[in-house]
Amino acid sequence: MSDDEIAARPPRRWHIAVFLAPAVAVYTALMIVPLVDTLRLSLFTTVDNQSVFVGFTNFVTLFGDLRWSKSFWNALQNNVVFFIIHMMIQNPVGIALAAMLSVPRLKGRTFYRTAIFLPTMLSFVIVGFVWKLILSPIWGVAPGILGALGLKFLFGPWLGLESSALITLSLISVWQFVGIPMMLIYAALLAIPEEVIEAAELDGITGVGQFFKIKLPLVLPTVGIVSILTFVGNFNAFDLVYTAQGAMAGPNFSTDLLGTYLYRTFFGFQLQLGDQNMGATIATMMFLIILTGVMIYLFAIQTRMRRYQL
Amino acid sequence: MTTAKARTSLIRSGLMHLALIAYTALCLAPVVLIVINSMKSRAAIFSSPMSLPGPKTFDLIGFTTVINQGNFASYFSNSLIVTGTSIVAVLLFGAMAAFALSEYRFRGNTLMGLYLALGIMIPIRLGTIAILNIMVATRLVNTHLALILVYTAQGLPLAIFILSEFMHAVSSDLKNAARIDGLSEYAIFFKLVLPLTRPAIATVAVFTMIPIWNDLWFPLILAPGEATKTVTLGAQSFIGQYVTNWNAVLAALTLAILPVLVLYLAFSRQLIRGLTAGAVK
Numbered sequence: 001m002s003d004d005e006i007a008a009r010p011p012r013r014w015h016i017a018v019f020l021a022p023a024v025a026v027y028t029a030l031m032i033v034p035l036v037d038t039l040r041l042s043l044f045t046t047v048d049n050q051s052v053f054v055g056f057t058n059f060v061t062l063f064g065d066l067r068w069s070k071s072f073w074n075a076l077q078n079n080v081v082f083f084i085i086h087m088m089i090q091n092p093v094g095i096a097l098a099a100m101l102s103v104p105r106l107k108g109r110t111f112y113r114t115a116i117f118l119p120t121m122l123s124f125v126i127v128g129f130v131w132k133l134i135l136s137p138i139w140g141v142a143p144g145i146l147g148a149l150g151l152k153f154l155f156g157p158w159l160g161l162e163s164s165a166l167i168t169l170s171l172i173s174v175w176q177f178v179g180i181p182m183m184l185i186y187a188a189l190l191a192i193p194e195e196v197i198e199a200a201e202l203d204g205i206t207g208v209g210q211f212f213k214i215k216l217p218l219v220l221p222t223v224g225i226v227s228i229l230t231f232v233g234n235f236n237a238f239d240l241v242y243t244a245q246g247a248m249a250g251p252n253f254s255t256d257l258l259g260t261y262l263y264r265t266f267f268g269f270q271l272q273l274g275d276q277n278m279g280a281t282i283a284t285m286m287f288l289i290i291l292t293g294v295m296i297y298l299f300a301i302q303t304r305m306r307r308y309q310l
Numbered sequence: 311m312t313t314a315k316a317r318t319s320l321i322r323s324g325l326m327h328l329a330l331i332a333y334t335a336l337c338l339a340p341v342v343l344i345v346i347n348s349m350k351s352r353a354a355i356f357s358s359p360m361s362l363p364g365p366k367t368f369d370l371i372g373f374t375t376v377i378n379q380g381n382f383a384s385y386f387s388n389s390l391i392v393t394g395t396s397i398v399a400v401l402l403f404g405a406m407a408a409f410a411l412s413e414y415r416f417r418g419n420t421l422m423g424l425y426l427a428l429g430i431m432i433p434i435r436l437g438t439i440a441i442l443n444i445m446v447a448t449r450l451v452n453t454h455l456a457l458i459l460v461y462t463a464q465g466l467p468l469a470i471f472i473l474s475e476f477m478h479a480v481s482s483d484l485k486n487a488a489r490i491d492g493l494s495e496y497a498i499f500f501k502l503v504l505p506l507t508r509p510a511i512a513t514v515a516v517f518t519m520i521p522i523w524n525d526l527w528f529p530l531i532l533a534p535g536e537a538t539k540t541v542t543l544g545a546q547s548f549i550g551q552y553v554t555n556w557n558a559v560l561a562a563l564t565l566a567i568l569p570v571l572v573l574y575l576a577f578s579r580q581l582i583r584g585l586t587a588g589a590v591k
């Protein structure tokens with residue numbers, strides 16, 4: 001190779017590699033490799049401490065063996081209910097709060113904003129126990145408040161009843177996270193150009209009508225982002241159930257989510273031993289569910305909304 | 311006509327404040343209730359839960375129990391070490407990678423960006439089983455390092471994504487002028503770009519901090535030992551153990567809430583500005 005050719009080649013830019021190396025190394029070693037390895041483990045089983053390839057046998061067990069499939073479908077169904085309650089309550093309440101906060105010249109805006117976002121900052125452990133205490137029939141705070149409103153007959157040990165525990169937990173989680181849709185949608189509302197609003201006012205579209213006809217369609221992309229964030233968060237939720245109801249997700253598994261089911265399967269509980277391959281199988285199913293949701297968002301919802309916005 | 315209009319708008323704003331005050335109360339009341347009752351005697355907690363602690367009912371027995379029986383000082387220092395180190399790593403590595411992606415055109419740039427963005431949507435928890443295997447194999451179970459490594463990997467994708475947006479905005483004239491002055495690429499990053507993106511970095515720091523400080527899953531699985539327990543896990547296991555001692559439970563919850571509350575009030579402007587600015591983009 002002649003000197004000319006070496007000179008003509010651009011110099012190797014090592015600094016790019018240096019800048020990228022630490023992030024890529026940590027991210028690959030602790031995020032991508034474990035994720036791929038977990039997917040791989042779902043195709044193996046452990047016999048006498050030896051990993052043996054078994055193909056899709058674990059999935060056949062998960063869906064075919066009644067002991068497994070019953071728990072899996074129960075957890076999945078609870079997770080779907082958990083998600084639906086978030087979508088039906090957290091997002092509308094968040095949108096309503098954001099709409100009120102974005103009204104021009106609102107007094108006390110900063111105070112409201114700060115206070116409503118506070119629960120989002122607290123850990124699941126705090127939120128779980130705080131509500132567990134408040135709803136406890138032993139302490140009597142919740143029946144006391146309902147009594148003051150003349151609604152005492154409504155009170156029940158909600159977290160302890162199979163029929164109401166999941167809904168109660170979902171509402172506690174909604175209470176904690178309303179701040180996120182509120183804040184993101186509030187920001188999107190503030191970003192709507194002044195001219196659009198002025199044009200609407202000239203056409204006589206004001207107040208509530210203006211919100212539904214002009215503003216809400218313009219912030220739909222943000223509602224989409226909030227929805228996918230909620231979806232991903234809900235389908236790997238664990239902490240709140242573990243704190244409030246324990247790893248058994250009682251009463252009688254009525255609050256079991258995929259996250260708690262994965263935890264119990266992996267670590268074992270009561271008489272059942274922990275099983276890392278079945279745990280990996282459940283983790284793989286969670287991965288597929290989340291991936292499907294993200295794909296639907298990216299390809300179906302986001303592209304359509306962009307077009308709509310134009 | 312005008313007065314009627316003014317009156318409806320007055321009524322509407324009154325109703326709005328009513329709704330906002332009601333919702334604010336719903337957000338604050340549970341926290342206030344826990345904090346005030348943590349300072350009362352056991353009898354008062356049950357006889358008058360809604361009242362403030364008075365001279366007759368004031369009692370710090372719960373806090374005494376927590377401080378004598380729990381290791382909260384050690385839990386706090388564990389949380390500080392883990393959260394602090396993870397944030398520094400996320401910000402430094404994240405900013406470096408964001409700079410590489412936003413500053414240079416090289417083959418595979420887009421692909422690398424997408425690869426690093428995967429982690430924004432796919433939760434790191436799904437790889438927990440293999441992560442535990444790695445930590446067992448490298449004897450890192452029950453060490454701070456195990457948590458720090460995991461949290462760094464968890465925080466990097468979003469940090470890189472947000473920081474590259476901001477680094478795009480740094481004037482290229484400025485960087486080219488520095489290059490002509492003979493500054494190396496490293497000097498440009500550390501002395502020029504990093505100081506200029508400080509506000510964005512502060513925002514990312516707050517975003518990164520909250521999920522790490524509040525996480526229960528990884529401390530429970532990777533570092534459940536007494537010596538490495540974080541506040542979140544420590545409070546969880548303490549409360550589980552003292553579940554019938556209401557004074558101790560309320561005091562432990564108050565101790566877990568207060569630092570978050572203080573930090574939040576100190577940084578809420580920064581956080582809210584970051585949230586709103588990020589969404590506009």
